[in-house]
Amino acid sequence: MISDRPQLAVEILRDLMGVELPATPLIRVEDSTFNTRHSVDIEADLILVMGPPQSPAHAVVVEIQQDKAKDPRQFTRYAAALWLLLGCDVTVLVITPDRAAAAHYAQPIDSGLTGYRLQCQVLGPDDIPAITDPHQAAEQPGLSAMSVMVHGRDRKVIEAFAMALTELRDEYAPKYYEYAYSMAAPDIRRLMEEIMKSTAWPVYSPFAREHYGRGLEEGQAQGKAEGKAEGKAEEAARLVLLLLETRGFMLPDDVRARITACTDLTQLETWVTRAVTTQTLDGLFDGSGEQRR
Numbered sequence: 001m002i003s004d005r006p007q008l009a010v011e012i013l014r015d016l017m018g019v020e021l022p023a024t025p026l027i028r029v030e031d032s033t034f035n036t037r038h039s040v041d042i043e044a045d046l047i048l049v050m051g052p053p054q055s056p057a058h059a060v061v062v063e064i065q066q067d068k069a070k071d072p073r074q075f076t077r078y079a080a081a082l083w084l085l086l087g088c089d090v091t092v093l094v095i096t097p098d099r100a101a102a103a104h105y106a107q108p109i110d111s112g113l114t115g116y117r118l119q120c121q122v123l124g125p126d127d128i129p130a131i132t133d134p135h136q137a138a139e140q141p142g143l144s145a146m147s148v149m150v151h152g153r154d155r156k157v158i159e160a161f162a163m164a165l166t167e168l169r170d171e172y173a174p175k176y177y178e179y180a181y182s183m184a185a186p187d188i189r190r191l192m193e194e195i196m197k198s199t200a201w202p203v204y205s206p207f208a209r210e211h212y213g214r215g216l217e218e219g220q221a222q223g224k225a226e227g228k229a230e231g232k233a234e235e236a237a238r239l240v241l242l243l244l245e246t247r248g249f250m251l252p253d254d255v256r257a258r259i260t261a262c263t264d265l266t267q268l269e270t271w272v273t274r275a276v277t278t279q280t281l282d283g284l285f286d287g288s289g290e291q292r293r
Contacts, residue, residue, distance in 0.1 A: 008142040009048055009062050009093055016143070017121055019091060022057035024050050025242055030059070044078045049086065052247075053276065056088040064183070065096045068104045076111035076118045092120045097149045097183065099125055125150040132156040137164035141173075145180040152180075152188035158195055236268035243275035244284070255281055 007027055013019040030047035044061050051057030061078045063070070079090040094105045102124025109118040123146075130151040131137050137144035137160040144161045151157045161180065165173050181192055237260050244251060262268055271284055278284045 009046070009060055010050065011142070012095075012123060013060065013091060013093060013121060016127070017123065019121055021091070022050050024057055025246060026051055028053070047082065049088075051088070056086045058088055059083075059086055059090045061090060061092045063092065063094045065094055065098075065101050065105065066183075067096075067098055068101045072105060072107075072109040072120075073111060075105075075120055076109050076116065079118055080111070080116070092118065094120050094122045095146070096122070097125055097185075102126070130154060130157055132160050134160045134163035134167075137161050138167040141165070141168060141176045145176045146183075148180040148188065148192070149183040152184050152191060155191060155195075158188075158192055162195055230263070233263045233265050233268060236265060236272060237262060240268060240271045240275050240284075243272065244281075247275075249281060251281075258285075 010021060010027060014021050027048055027050050030049045045064050046062040048060040048062065049056050050059070059082050061075070061082065063075065063078075075092045075094070079092055082090050094102075096102050096105065102122050105120050106122040106124075109120065111118065128143070128146045128150045131140070131144045131147040132154070137147075141161075141164055144164055147157055148161050161176075165177060168176075181189060184192065240259050241251065241256065259268075259271065262271075274284050274287060
């Protein structure tokens with residue numbers, strides 16, 4: 001789930017845990033295998049990099065742990081390898097539904113190298129609120145999914161989460177559900193199954209289709225297709241504008257209008273890619289990057 005919405009990890013660190021991070025809208029998922037030495041234990045769950053590719057501002061290693069099985073010293077290796085690779089500060093975020101694991105990974109980690117101790121940021125069950133308000137769940141679907149993972153034995157938590165999914169009109173809704181289900185304990189999963197079988201909430205995941213049936217999803221698919229495509233185009237256009245403005249371009253009205261009026265998602269994705277590196281506005285549209293700024 002976080003890999004599909006990388007800003008979620010940044011929101012957790014910045015808003016929920018009070019970690020100071022660079023104020024940049026540029027966040028990308030990095031290849032999680034960042035060590036050149038062959039090793040089976042150097043691949044992190046997720047790597048996020050903040051800032052432009054040519055000058056990274058901060059990196060975040062996200063690790064999801066169900067128990068204390070992983071050697072904490074691996075986290076020091078991840079952080080050190082990523083620092084060497086990118087040359088920027090690194091934060092390790094551990095997310096766990098287990099209190100003992102949270103306490104275990106919250107301890108300072110001695111790497112074995114003199115002077116190098118790592119302090120992970122740990123999001124454990126005591127840091128995740130029990131969200132029972134559907135409106136709050138809709139506003140914070142990622143946190144609501146984690147709430148299901150930790151507090152899902154309370155039926156109201158799952159009901160709020162499921163109702164929130166009906167209000168989400170983006171492509172991430174299925175992933176929120178599947179993430180919550182995959183991370184939940186067996187008894188919480190059974191309660192999720194019960195709720196999905198006994199209600200008329202929309203179908204979002206392969207698991208839900210099995211229990212609720214394919215008819216509703218197929219009936220809704222055609223009606224949602226046009227709106228989803230339009231929403232994706234609008235989001236892509238906003239991203240193009242945001243990238244250009246972040247890089248300091250002054251956008252004339254005609255340029256802004258051309259970008260926002262475009263409904264061709266393939267064209268917009270091309271502009272998103274060019275917006276990261278182009279040196280001119282003309283270069284955004286023709287790929288040359290050599291005319292005017």
